[in-house]
Amino acid sequence: MTDTATPPLEPKLLRDDILLHSAAGWTLAGSRCACGHISFPPVNTCPECLGDLIETVELPKTGTIFACTTVRMPAANFKPPYSIGYVDLSGGPRVFAHFQMGQEMLKIGAPVRLQVKPLWEEHGRPVVAYCFVGFDRAPDA
Numbered sequence: 555m556t557d558t559a560t561p562p563l564e565p566k567l568l569r570d571d572i573l574l575h576s577a578a579g580w581t582l583a584g585s586r587c588a589c590g591h592i593s594f595p596p597v598n599t600c601p602e603c604l605g606d607l608i609e610t611v612e613l614p615k616t617g618t619i620f621a622c623t624t625v626r627m628p629a630a631n632f633k634p635p636y637s638i639g640y641v642d643l644s645g646g647p648r649v650f651a652h653f654q655m656g657q658e659m660l661k662i663g664a665p666v667r668l669q670v671k672p673l674w675e676e677h678g679r680p681v682v683a684y685c686f687v688g689f690d691r692a693p694d695a
Protein backbone atom coordinates (compact mmCIF):
# COMPACT_ATOMS: atom_id res chain seq x y z
CA MET A 555 0.00 0.00 0.00
CA THR A 556 1.39 3.35 -1.00
CA ASP A 557 -1.50 5.58 -0.04
CA THR A 558 0.10 8.70 1.35
CA ALA A 559 -3.02 10.84 1.59
CA THR A 560 -3.81 11.84 5.14
CA PRO A 561 -7.27 10.59 6.03
CA PRO A 562 -9.57 13.03 7.80
CA LEU A 563 -9.40 12.70 11.53
CA GLU A 564 -12.18 10.59 12.97
CA PRO A 565 -14.42 12.34 15.48
CA LYS A 566 -13.89 11.36 19.08
CA LEU A 567 -16.45 11.22 21.85
CA LEU A 568 -16.10 13.75 24.64
CA ARG A 569 -16.50 10.82 27.08
CA ASP A 570 -17.06 7.12 26.36
CA ASP A 571 -19.39 6.60 29.30
CA ILE A 572 -22.07 9.27 28.88
CA LEU A 573 -23.42 8.54 25.38
CA LEU A 574 -25.18 5.44 24.05
CA HIS A 575 -25.80 4.76 20.36
CA SER A 576 -28.47 2.43 19.03
CA ALA A 577 -30.69 2.13 15.97
CA ALA A 578 -32.82 4.88 17.52
CA GLY A 579 -29.84 7.24 17.56
CA TRP A 580 -27.90 8.77 20.42
CA THR A 581 -29.07 9.06 23.98
CA LEU A 582 -27.45 10.08 27.23
CA ALA A 583 -26.41 7.18 29.46
CA GLY A 584 -27.58 7.24 33.03
CA SER A 585 -27.34 4.93 36.02
CA ARG A 586 -30.47 3.56 37.68
CA CYS A 587 -30.04 2.24 41.18
CA ALA A 588 -32.15 -0.56 42.67
CA CYS A 589 -33.68 2.17 44.90
CA GLY A 590 -34.96 3.93 41.77
CA HIS A 591 -32.61 6.91 41.79
CA ILE A 592 -31.29 7.86 38.34
CA SER A 593 -27.91 9.60 38.02
CA PHE A 594 -26.19 11.47 35.23
CA PRO A 595 -23.35 11.17 34.50
CA PRO A 596 -23.26 7.42 35.24
CA VAL A 597 -22.03 6.39 38.68
CA ASN A 598 -20.84 3.19 40.35
CA THR A 599 -22.35 4.09 43.72
CA CYS A 600 -25.79 5.60 44.17
CA PRO A 601 -25.55 9.11 45.69
CA GLU A 602 -28.99 8.61 47.26
CA CYS A 603 -28.59 5.28 49.11
CA LEU A 604 -24.90 4.42 48.56
CA GLY A 605 -26.01 1.15 46.96
CA ASP A 606 -24.12 -0.43 44.10
CA LEU A 607 -26.88 -2.38 42.35
CA ILE A 608 -26.65 -0.08 39.34
CA GLU A 609 -27.75 -0.58 35.75
CA THR A 610 -27.04 1.61 32.74
CA VAL A 611 -30.16 3.15 31.21
CA GLU A 612 -30.96 5.37 28.24
CA LEU A 613 -32.20 8.74 29.44
CA PRO A 614 -35.10 10.61 27.82
CA LYS A 615 -34.15 12.76 24.84
CA THR A 616 -36.43 15.64 25.73
CA GLY A 617 -36.98 17.87 28.71
CA THR A 618 -37.45 21.44 29.82
CA ILE A 619 -35.00 24.14 30.77
CA PHE A 620 -34.63 24.40 34.56
CA ALA A 621 -32.06 27.20 34.47
CA CYS A 622 -30.06 28.95 31.77
CA THR A 623 -27.59 31.74 31.21
CA THR A 624 -25.67 33.21 28.33
CA VAL A 625 -21.91 33.44 28.82
CA ARG A 626 -20.10 36.37 27.26
CA MET A 627 -16.55 35.42 28.30
CA PRO A 628 -14.35 33.23 26.07
CA ALA A 629 -13.92 29.58 27.03
CA ALA A 630 -11.56 26.88 25.81
CA ASN A 631 -13.97 25.39 23.27
CA PHE A 632 -16.70 27.97 22.78
CA LYS A 633 -16.71 31.46 21.38
CA PRO A 634 -18.97 33.85 23.26
CA PRO A 635 -21.81 34.29 23.46
CA TYR A 636 -22.83 30.72 24.28
CA SER A 637 -25.57 29.39 26.52
CA ILE A 638 -25.47 26.80 29.28
CA GLY A 639 -27.73 25.64 32.05
CA TYR A 640 -29.69 22.70 33.39
CA VAL A 641 -32.36 20.57 31.73
CA ASP A 642 -34.96 18.55 33.63
CA LEU A 643 -35.26 15.47 31.43
CA SER A 644 -38.81 14.17 30.98
CA GLY A 645 -39.17 11.73 33.88
CA GLY A 646 -35.41 11.71 34.32
CA PRO A 647 -32.67 13.52 36.17
CA ARG A 648 -31.54 17.13 35.86
CA VAL A 649 -28.49 17.42 33.59
CA PHE A 650 -26.00 20.19 32.92
CA ALA A 651 -26.18 21.23 29.29
CA HIS A 652 -24.92 23.40 26.51
CA PHE A 653 -27.74 25.03 24.52
CA GLN A 654 -27.70 25.73 20.80
CA MET A 655 -30.85 27.74 20.28
CA GLY A 656 -31.90 31.30 19.71
CA GLN A 657 -32.13 33.69 22.63
CA GLU A 658 -35.86 34.07 21.98
CA MET A 659 -36.39 30.37 22.81
CA LEU A 660 -33.95 30.23 25.74
CA LYS A 661 -36.32 30.47 28.69
CA ILE A 662 -36.96 28.56 31.89
CA GLY A 663 -39.58 25.91 31.16
CA ALA A 664 -38.93 25.89 27.40
CA PRO A 665 -39.02 22.42 25.79
CA VAL A 666 -35.67 21.13 24.51
CA ARG A 667 -34.40 17.97 22.88
CA LEU A 668 -31.03 16.26 22.82
CA GLN A 669 -28.59 16.58 19.94
CA VAL A 670 -25.30 14.71 19.72
CA LYS A 671 -22.82 16.10 17.22
CA PRO A 672 -19.34 17.58 16.88
CA LEU A 673 -19.35 20.70 19.05
CA TRP A 674 -15.69 21.76 18.82
CA GLU A 675 -12.28 20.59 17.60
CA GLU A 676 -9.16 19.56 19.44
CA HIS A 677 -6.01 19.61 17.29
CA GLY A 678 -8.21 19.45 14.19
CA ARG A 679 -10.18 16.46 15.44
CA PRO A 680 -13.93 16.95 15.89
CA VAL A 681 -15.17 16.25 19.42
CA VAL A 682 -18.65 14.76 19.60
CA ALA A 683 -20.61 15.88 22.64
CA TYR A 684 -24.20 16.66 23.53
CA CYS A 685 -26.24 19.80 23.57
CA PHE A 686 -29.90 20.70 23.68
CA VAL A 687 -31.90 22.58 21.07
CA GLY A 688 -35.32 24.15 21.29
CA PHE A 689 -38.40 22.89 19.54
CA ASP A 690 -42.03 23.82 19.38
CA ARG A 691 -44.03 21.76 21.84
CA ALA A 692 -46.99 20.03 20.24
CA PRO A 693 -50.20 21.72 21.31
CA ASP A 694 -52.01 19.91 24.10
CA ALA A 695 -54.79 17.74 22.76
Ligand SMILES: [Zn+2]
Nearest residue numbers: 587589600603
Ligand atom coordinates in the same frame (compact mmCIF):
# COMPACT_ATOMS: atom_id res chain seq x y z
ZN1 LIG B 1 -29.90 4.10 45.35
